[in-house]
Amino acid sequence: MNNKSPKKIGVFILPSLFTSANLFCGFYSIISVMKSDYTTAAITILLAMLFDAFDGKIARLTNSASRFGVEYDSLADLVSFGVAPGLLIYTWALNGYGKLGWLAVFLFVVCGAMRLARFNTQAGNVESKHFTGLPIPAAAGLIASTVIFDNHILGMGKEVRPIVILVVTYIVAYLMVSNIQYRSFKDIHLRERKPLSTLIAVIMILIIVVAEPHIMLFGLFSLYAFSGPAERFLIPAIKGISKKLHLGKTDVTQD
Secondary structure (H helix, E strand, O other): OOOOOOOOOOOOHHHHHHHHHHHHHHHHHHHHHHOOOHHHHHHHHHHHHHHHHHHHHHHHHOOOOOHHHHHHHHHHHHHHHHHHHHHHHHHHHHHHHOHHHHHHHHHHHHHHHHHHHHHHHHOOOOOOOEEEOOOHHHHHHHHHHHHHHHHHHHOOHHHHHHHHHHHHHHHHHHHHHOOOEEEOOOOOOOOOOOOHHHHHHHHHHHHHHHHOHHHHHHHHHHHHHHHHHHHHHHHHHHHHHHHHHHHHHHHHHHO
């Protein structure tokens, strides 16, 4: 007779609460989409990003990281940064495109899930200073900030909006599963002494974000999404052209 009781699985409460808050924001975003409250849906996706940023840091600071936390975090991320923004862009812009619209959204969700799976399998085996592929929270942030930016500033209209969002959706989906490197900013240590100018620059950025959040959030997420391809293709190309021009000038001088 086997008297062994099943092994109990314990969880760390504090980081799991932040992950649960992330999941709740994603769930509430879906509810807001169903109510056609697209601005609220976008804002709750951005709030989910804050909770997602803190749960891992808290787990490391309190020495409470666990395999359960990693898996739970990935499931929450798939809802908040995959399903929720997917439903948002479909209902807000692509529902009139039929199969072309929902297939684009499905591709976004699938690529997001693959991005999370690849990150989990490569954790600890890749350079921490860079991410491989656009992180799914950044992709969701770009989608959410685009909705807010359009509703408050741009106003693309029903004719232009679906075309723009369709193209953006395919591009973002590709960037998530690509091998393009993105900076993780994990090498920035806030506890170390920094020049006073660094503090002033950070404060100025925060002031601008608070003053014009609709513009700045969209700008920051767009800049980050573009930074990977720029460092991979654009900057080396510019350096190559500059080098050829410099060599050409040197040859002319020698002649």
